[in-house]
Amino acid sequence: MINHPVFVAVDTQDCGRARALAQSLASDVGGIKLGLEFFLANGPAGIDDVCVDRPPLFLDLKLHDIPNTVASAVRALSALKHAPAFLTLHAQGGPEMIRAAAQARDEALPQTKLLAVTVLTSLDGEDLAAMGIHGQPLDQVLRLGEMAVSAGADGCVCSPLEVEALREALGQEAALMVPGIRPAGASKGDQKRVMTPAEAVKAGANFLVIGRPITQAPDPEAAAQAISQELGYDAR
Numbered sequence: 001m002i003n004h005p006v007f008v009a010v011d012t013q014d015c016g017r018a019r020a021l022a023q024s025l026a027s028d029v030g031g032i033k034l035g036l037e038f039f040l041a042n043g044p045a046g047i048d049d050v051c052v053d054r055p056p057l058f059l060d061l062k063l064h065d066i067p068n069t070v071a072s073a074v075r076a077l078s079a080l081k082h083a084p085a086f087l088t089l090h091a092q093g094g095p096e097m098i099r100a101a102a103q104a105r106d107e108a109l110p111q112t113k114l115l116a117v118t119v120l121t122s123l124d125g126e127d128l129a130a131m132g133i134h135g136q137p138l139d140q141v142l143r144l145g146e147m148a149v150s151a152g153a154d155g156c157v158c159s160p161l162e163v164e165a166l167r168e169a170l171g172q173e174a175a176l177m178v179p180g181i182r183p184a185g186a187s188k189g190d191q192k193r194v195m196t197p198a199e200a201v202k203a204g205a206n207f208l209v210i211g212r213p214i215t216q217a218p219d220p221e222a223a224a225q226a227i228s229q230e231l232g233y234d235a236r
Contacts, residue, residue, distance in 0.1 A: 002056050074101050115177050145174075
């Protein structure tokens with residue numbers, strides 16, 4: 001059971017650092033996010049090493065390929081000692097890919113929820129136009145989100161600016177995982193569509209992905225505790 005909305009993004013190739021962060025922040029967040037950088041550097045063994053104490057895991061691999069390949073990739077993850085609570089795939093892979101992934105998940109990782117990535121938080125309207133996608137990010141997020149959930153995804157990854165509209169479109173059952181979270185006064189970094197933790201939860205986010213404002217803070221534990229207090233949680 002996940003009783004805290006924050007997943008801390010541990011974006012590093014260093015398995016020891018990732019394990020140390022996961023252990024030190026365990027009382028202050030709901031779980032950890034490990035992504036492509038970590039997975040390519042350390043593989044499944046690294047995932048098992050970091051998750052030795054079994055924190056809820058958000059495995060952010062953003063799978064995107066032909067349906068059979070993605071389904072096979074999902075099945076391969078069943079070898080993990082600690083099944084992820086969440087696994088991502090790109091909604092732009094289309095409905096057949098998502099259906100294949102959902103079927104493979106049902107067979108191999110029944111406790112894992114599939115989240116469809118809609119529009120990356122590093123993109124804005126100009127970026128979409130350069131890719132040949134007309135309209136604002138919200139339009140594309142809604143199109144992809146509705147398609148993905150109807151094809152079998154359990155929810156979506158979207159920026160905080162689209163949470164309210166996507167919640168209205170998908171209903172209360174869909175899980176909305178939201179990156180692009182920056183506490184007041186924090187640098188945006190490479191994120192373009194951002195919101196504070198409290199604003200995102202108020203808009204309808206179930207879970208928040210927060211990385212650098214915690215992991216690169218002088219005192220990561222204090223930074224995580226401050227965010228918990230902002231959200232009204234006292235994890236300790």
